[in-house]
Amino acid sequence: LARRNIRATLAYDGTDFWGWQIQASGRTVQGVLEAALERMHRHPVRVRAAGRTDAGVHAAGQVISFFTDLDSIPAEKYRDALNSYLPPDIRVISSREAGPDFHARRSARVRVYGYYLYVAEVGLPQYRRYCWRIRQRPSLEVFNRMAARLVGEHDFSTFAAAGSAESCHVRQVYTACFYLQGPFIVFRIAANSFLWKMVRSIVGTIVELEQGEEGEERLGRILQARDRSLAGNTAPARGLFLERVLYDGETL
Amino acid sequence: LARRNIRATLAYDGTDFWGWQIQASGRTVQGVLEAALERMHRHPVRVRAAGRTDAGVHAAGQVISFFTDLDSIPAEKYRDALNSYLPPDIRVISSREAGPDFHARRSARVRVYGYYLYVAEVGLPQYRRYCWRIRQRPSLEVFNRMAARLVGEHDFSTFAAAGSAESCHVRQVYTACFYLQGPFIVFRIAANSFLWKMVRSIVGTIVELEQGEEGEERLGRILQARDRSLAGNTAPARGLFLERVLYDGETL
Numbered sequence: 001l002a003r004r005n006i007r008a009t010l011a012y013d014g015t016d017f018w019g020w021q022i023q024a025s026g027r028t029v030q031g032v033l034e035a036a037l038e039r040m041h042r043h044p045v046r047v048r049a050a051g052r053t054d055a056g057v058h059a060a061g062q063v064i065s066f067f068t069d070l071d072s073i074p075a076e077k078y079r080d081a082l083n084s085y086l087p088p089d090i091r092v093i094s095s096r097e098a099g100p101d102f103h104a105r106r107s108a109r110v111r112v113y114g115y116y117l118y119v120a121e122v123g124l125p126q127y128r129r130y131c132w133r134i135r136q137r138p139s140l141e142v143f144n145r146m147a148a149r150l151v152g153e154h155d156f157s158t159f160a161a162a163g164s165a166e167s168c169h170v171r172q173v174y175t176a177c178f179y180l181q182g183p184f185i186v187f188r189i190a191a192n193s194f195l196w197k198m199v200r201s202i203v204g205t206i207v208e209l210e211q212g213e214e215g216e217e218r219l220g221r222i223l224q225a226r227d228r229s230l231a232g233n234t235a236p237a238r239g240l241f242l243e244r245v246l247y248d249g250e251t252l
Numbered sequence: 253l254a255r256r257n258i259r260a261t262l263a264y265d266g267t268d269f270w271g272w273q274i275q276a277s278g279r280t281v282q283g284v285l286e287a288a289l290e291r292m293h294r295h296p297v298r299v300r301a302a303g304r305t306d307a308g309v310h311a312a313g314q315v316i317s318f319f320t321d322l323d324s325i326p327a328e329k330y331r332d333a334l335n336s337y338l339p340p341d342i343r344v345i346s347s348r349e350a351g352p353d354f355h356a357r358r359s360a361r362v363r364v365y366g367y368y369l370y371v372a373e374v375g376l377p378q379y380r381r382y383c384w385r386i387r388q389r390p391s392l393e394v395f396n397r398m399a400a401r402l403v404g405e406h407d408f409s410t411f412a413a414a415g416s417a418e419s420c421h422v423r424q425v426y427t428a429c430f431y432l433q434g435p436f437i438v439f440r441i442a443a444n445s446f447l448w449k450m451v452r453s454i455v456g457t458i459v460e461l462e463q464g465e466e467g468e469e470r471l472g473r474i475l476q477a478r479d480r481s482l483a484g485n486t487a488p489a490r491g492l493f494l495e496r497v498l499y500d501g502e503t504l
Contacts (some may be wrong), residue, residue: 079374125263125265126263130378167469
């Protein structure tokens with residue numbers, strides 16, 4: 001039987017998931033997806049994902065891949081087929097065939113995350129699961145001067161969560177900036193890959209530093225110090241979205 | 253004891269409510285609010301609202317009023333005081349003292365509703381509770397030519413739900429138009445008041461007519477016929493928001 005490699009783009013509302021990665025107990029995105037694939041295939045199917053998002057983190061453009069031995073379904077139809085087995089908080093946006101060597105995680109060249117901030121004394125309830133509400137309107141100029149310090153190749157140990165198993169903390173950040181989008185201030189950051197909780201740690205630190213003096217210089221010193229104890233609090237998971245993943249030949 | 257009349261602006265996520273109006277059973281916005289006020293006041297407090305929204309309908313700018321005999325709380329502080337008793341899907345956005353004759357429903361001059369349409373083959377999960385997803389991109393020009401027919405004083409019997417207890421179906425529509433807002437097409441309509449399910453019936457009809465020929469003329473004829481059987485399907489509650497209410501001296 002010919003095995004095809006299927007690449008699919010996925011969106012999910014992370015609120016009711018214990019993150020991406022399958023666990024002994026607890027509802028996870030990988031667990032729900034693999035259960036749906038097993039029902040379709042009548043045998044277990046392993047799924048790879050570009051980003052192993054944490055509990056409460058959302059996705060608008062997660063990329064997954066899996067091998068299928070069903071020869072009756074065109075690759076583009078896996079979208080609708082899978083959606084019919086999935087709950088409404090996970091949706092497959094598109095699917096297509098990839099080459100046999102494509103691996104959603106290992107082949108990924110760039111991940112793009114968006115972090116949604118919402119400035120209000122009292123927040124609209126429909127936004128409560130999808131952003132971090134802050135009370136004081138920040139200076140976007142100061143935010144963006146700090147964000148610019150992150151661009152380039154750096155050792156991001158300062159922004160790596162304790163317990164991270166990664167041996168190398170050097171990452172290449174391609175773009176990092178804040179801008180207004182509807183009622184939100186969105187921080188969009190693109191890098192080859194990210195350390196555990198890195199985006200949330202960066203956002204928490206920038207929001208804290210913006211309140212004080214010389215935020216830009218202090219951020220630069222904190223980054224160079226490679227000392228986790230200098231980072232601010234980790235921003236809440238609910239504001240974070242995995243927005244896009246780029247592979248060979250794709251551009252920002 | 254001096255009784256003060258408090259006016260407050262309210263937002264709620266209608267998903268988990270059986271509408272505004274208190275019922276023998278089922279969680280309602282009025283029920284949850286009056287329970288919170290009773291805990292604050294240690295006796296029952298009756299709340300009035302500008303719009304008695306249906307099950308699943310949201311609010312971003314509902315206006316309520318109630319009388320209070322607590323003399324220890326400044327009127328502006330009812331916002332935070334009430335929020336501390338309310339669940340996260342209801343938020344008081346602001347509060348202030350109104351004159352003794354102010355009545356949130358009877359004093360209201362204009363209600364503004366927004367209906368959120370979302371065009372996509374597969375929708376992002378974080379939008380699933382707050383819009384109606386349609387598959388085909390409509391012509392905004394055709395939508396807006398139909399909407400323009402609604403402006404003015406008309407008998408809206410065509411768009412009144414069966415079982416409506418209103419004796420007079422004449423309403424004054426001040427503005428009605430569709431425009432793009434972020435990922436949504438929003439229909440915003442302002443009128444002195446609305447018949448039961450009127451906005452959802454109008455949206456369902458316009459979306460249906462847009463697919464065919466001569467939508468504008470057909471909408472005009474359907475409106476003039478004052479015949480409910482000519483209306484399209486009622487659009488789902490989840491796309492509808494009560495956005496603003498205007499009182500004497502306030503303008504759109």
